[in-house]
Amino acid sequence: MRRGEGHAHLAPFSFKVAALMLDIAFIRQNADAVRAAIKNKRVDLDLDLLLTTDKERRTLLGELEQKRARKNEIAQLISKASKEDRPTLIEEGKAVKVALEQREPAMTEVQKRFDELMLKVPSLPRPEVPIGVGEEDNVEIRKVGTVRTFDFKAKDHVELMTLHGMVNWEGPRKFAGGRSYALMGTGALLELAVTRLAVDTLVERGLTMVIPPVMVKERAMTGTGFFPLGREEAYAITADELFLVGTAEVPLVSLHADETFEASALPIRYAGISNCFRREAGAYGKDTKGLYRVHQFTKVEQVVFCVPDEEMAEKEHYQLLGNAEAILAKLEIPYRVALACTGEIGLGQTRKHEVESWMPGRNEGKGAYNETHSCSTLGDFQARRSNIRVRTADGTTAYAYTLNNTAIASPRILIPLLENHQNADGSITLPKALVPYMNGVTVLRPKA
RNA sequence: GGAGGGGUGACCGAGUGGUCGAAGGUGCUUGAUUGGAAAUCAAGUGUACUGAAAGGUACCGGGGGUUCGAAUCCCUUCCCCUCCGCCA
Structure with a gap:
């Protein structure tokens, strides 16, 4: 992670709208730019x-x-x-x-x-995206909140959740396989509480709540850019040729596949809640302890459709980022925002900000910032694949722009929530904003 | 799961083998008229690919077939509706 560059790093946006559109004509005429994107994004094409x-x-x-x-x-x-x-x-x-x-x-x-x-051609990263290979090349934009120093031996979330009886670790592994878990008691209630807090925050900010299907056709996976390259990551329901989604982004974007919006109908801002399913293929042996990386989780996701206008998309992007930050602020979790480098952004993303929450128990108890949110601008990448268009004032049509960002993902968010708010006796003082969602309980006490 | 009906342009809707990319209407755009508007009249008004252009090609839910020729006939699949069954 390069530090201290912050906003100064942001270059003015130099592409014209049309130049971002990856149709074959553009690819022919700008082969070098596309070649660079393929290399920098490490795409096999x-x-x-x-x-x-x-x-x-x-x-x-x-x-x-x-x-x-x-x-x-x-x-x-x-x-x-x-x-x-x-x-x-x-x-x-x-x-x-x-x-x-x-x-x-x-x-x-x-x-x-x-x-x-x-289908393997990546979108072009925006000019401000740092070129790099891995996490270490991401650029920190800012840190928010104060990292707490504990005057006692802090526990990690596994210890805390076990202490509170929040998780059944063993049972599910026997009947459902590795990376399975069952949230129990206050653990389950906390998940409902944080998701509801996130939903309310977004609804208050004008997003429309959606509970979408989580089993979708291949078309939706391809249309949102997760297929073909991410095929290994999805669970397939072969009998009906359906796939379990890894994020509500898939159904939310697909909701408007093959539609042509009137420009006046945009932006459309959705908050979708869904279970998310990920095979975590290629992550064998990684983060196997605890609830950091699991096959099934709950996520509230924000998705925006807007007109293909850079200024508009910028505004929406930072608004999505702001929404996520507002939720973390309510949960009183310290975090930092980083701009992901080319090697870390997806095929379709033109720019991605990661929000990383402070997790005191990670990094062998020394603590670390780890990703809990990711805020992406995709330009017209998904709209092209899903055939989502906009009719502009002069009657011509263009592909819409899509953006998305996590609002909350649980149980991962429970890690910083519990670890940051723990007390010496193992009890957990809930952030004020969460209390109403926990029926007035202010402190969670370990089971006797 | 069983029986039947239906999917045509932004919308409604006609069209059962050639002159249909598709009548008519609505909407929209422009012009005329008007002090302005409404009403009226006239003209225009799908998308994509390909090509320097002229043009060409494709698209009437999707895929396949019959034919010199398919929106129209046949098969298949998806979706919607009605009835029956089952069911949280």
């Missing part, structure tokens, strides 16, 4: 292969279209032709048809290869 495939595709398309034009012409002529001329024309029509049928499989095949490659 051979751009030259895409470009030659595109060339192949267009050549074949031209050929086919010529044949089709002739086919249409002949069909047209036959309807007007005399009895004598008909047989000849029908013969030619048949010939053209056969020629078409011979070439069409090649087109289908090329198109398929082309589409598969296109």
Whole structure:
């Protein structure tokens, strides 16, 4: 993490709106920029292969279209032709048809290869995004709140939750497998409390609450950019060809797939709550202790659709970030905001801020900031894939912009909540804002 | 799960093999009229791909088939509606 650069690092936005749009024409004309994005985002994609495939595709398309034009012409002529001329024309029509049928499989095949490659093309990171590989290259923007120094031996969340009987660790692992858990008693109540606090905060700030489906078709996964590259991460329900979502972002964005908004209808701001399911493939052995990384969790997610206007998207982005920060403030959890580097942002994200909460028990008890929220701008990446458009004042259409940010994810958020607010005797003093959601209880006491 | 009905442009809605990218209406845009507006009249008004352009191609829920030719015929699939069954 590079420090102290903060906002000074932010460069003025230098792309025109159109330049962000990754259609094949743009890719052809800006191959170098795309190549850089592929490299910096560490995407496994051979751009030259895409470009030659595109060339192949267009050549074949031209050929086919010529044949089709002739086919249409002949069909047209036959309807007007005399009895004598008909047989000849029908013969030619048949010939053209056969020629078409011979070439069409090649087109289908090329198109398929082309589409598969296109789905792997990343969006271009915005200019202010630092180039880097891993977490250590993220740039800290600011720290908020004071990290507490304990005058006693602080416990980590596993100890605390065990002490309070908040989790059944063992039972679920037997019948549901690794990374399973059951929230019990005050643990379960706390999850309901923090999610409800988050929901109320967002509703108060004008977002519309949504409880969406969590089983979705492949189209939704691809449309939001999680497939094909993140396929391994999703649970599949093969009998019905459905997938369990890893975030409500998927159904919330898909809610408007294939729609064309009137510009006046935007922005649309949603707060969705859902269970989230993640296989955590590739994270074997990582964060296996406790509730930091689990297969199933509850998340309140914010999703915004807005017109494709950079200034507007900026405003929305920082508003989403502000919403998350407001929730952390209510929970009185110290946190920091960082700008994720190119290697850490997703295929579709053009910029991502991470909000990392202070977790005293991490890093072998020395404490660490760890991600609890991530705030992303995706430009028109998802809108392209999901076919979500906006009709502008002059009657033309363009792809909408989408943004999203976590509001709260539990049980992960319970880690900083419990660890930061613990007392020497193992009791936990709840932040004031949470008390009403816990039916007036101000201090949680360990089970006797 | 069983039986039936339906999916056409921003919206309503016509269209059962060629002259249909699609009548008519609504809406919208522009112009005329008006002091201004309403009303009226006239013209225009889908999307995507491809091409330097002219143009061409594709799209009537999705996919496939029949045919020289498909919105129209056939198969299949998804979604919606009605009735029956089951059910939190």
